[in-house]
Amino acid sequence: MDTLKGRSVVLRRATPDDAPAFRAALACEEVARWWTRNGWLDVEGDLARPDHRRLAITVEGVAVGMIQWWAEESPVCPYATVDMFLHPDYHRRGYGTDALRTLVGWLLSAGRQHRVTIDPAADNTAAIRCYEKVGFRRVGVLRQYWKDDAGQWRDGLLLDLLAGDLAAGREGGHGDR
Ligand SMILES: CC(C)(COP(=O)(O)OP(=O)(O)OC[C@H]1O[C@@H](n2cnc3c(N)ncnc32)[C@H](O)[C@@H]1OP(=O)(O)O)[C@@H](O)C(=O)NCCC(=O)NCCS
Structure with a gap:
């Protein structure tokens, strides 16, 4: 995949040059409270790996966030999972919804994936709210799922999405299938 075009964002493969922008976002309290300081330690190193699946969320050529995916390739219960963040300066402008809808649309197209989860x-x-807007549905609470920076166990919420659930998001186009 080279680029995926949404309504207002373009997703492209992230490179080590994106590390300063990602670090700046991760340093903001609005992001750090959910990603935690231990959430992504080796940003530069991970972006240099040839097999990474991290995309820069860009708006008019500027990297404003990151969205990543990973796939469980099981022959019996395959699924992909997604995670993301945006710099707070770009929150609440619809970019998160657009980026997620665009990536999930690509993942579910051409038989790439059958099911996508997010937690x-x-x-x-x-x-x-953003994920439900894209069409994800609540599966259930993941008890004591993650540890925050204070060392406290916190609950997660598992949501999943099948192709038919994305129906409301068809306006996002794909630059690369
Ligand atoms: C989660 C995140 C990606 C959402 O992206 P976004 O671009 O701000 O979201 P959107 O503008 O597309 O908004 C989607 C919906 O969520 C709502 N929403 C967004 N931020 C909200 C907030 N702080 N409080 C309440 N609702 C909010 C929007 O109003 C919108 O719903 P609506 O259309 O019914 O009004 C972004 O807030 C973010 O990066 N947060 C910090 C990192 C994070 O939490 N990552 C997820 C880890 S799983």
């Missing part, structure tokens, strides 16, 4: 903190209302 925000159970109290991350902004993320959950």
Whole structure:
């Protein structure tokens, strides 16, 4: 995949040059409270790996966030999972919804994936609202799923999406199938 075009964002493969922008976003409290300081330690090193699946979310050529995916290739229960963040300066402008809808649309097209999951903190209302807007459905609470920077166990919420659930998001186009 080279680029995926949404309504207002373009997703492209992230490179080590994106590390400063990603670090700047991760350093903001609005992002760090959900990604945690231990959430992504070796940004430069990970972006240099040839097999990474991280995309820069760009708006008019500027990297404003990151969206990543990973796939469980099981022959019996395959699924892909997605995670993302945007710099707070770009929150609440529809970019998160557009980026997620665009990536998930690509993942589900051409038989690439059958099911996509996402697992925000159970109290991350902004993320959950964004994901439900794209068509994700709540599966259930993941008890004591992740540890915050204070060392406290926190619950997660598992959501999943099948191709038919994305129906509301068809306006996003794909630059590369
Ligand atoms: C989660 C995140 C990616 C959402 O992206 P976004 O571009 O701000 O979201 P959108 O503008 O597309 O908004 C989607 C919906 O969520 C709502 N929403 C967004 N931020 C919200 C907030 N802080 N509180 C309540 N609702 C919020 C929007 O109003 C919109 O719903 P609506 O159309 O019914 O009004 C972004 O907030 C973010 O990067 N957060 C920090 C990192 C994070 O939590 N990542 C997810 C980890 S799983």
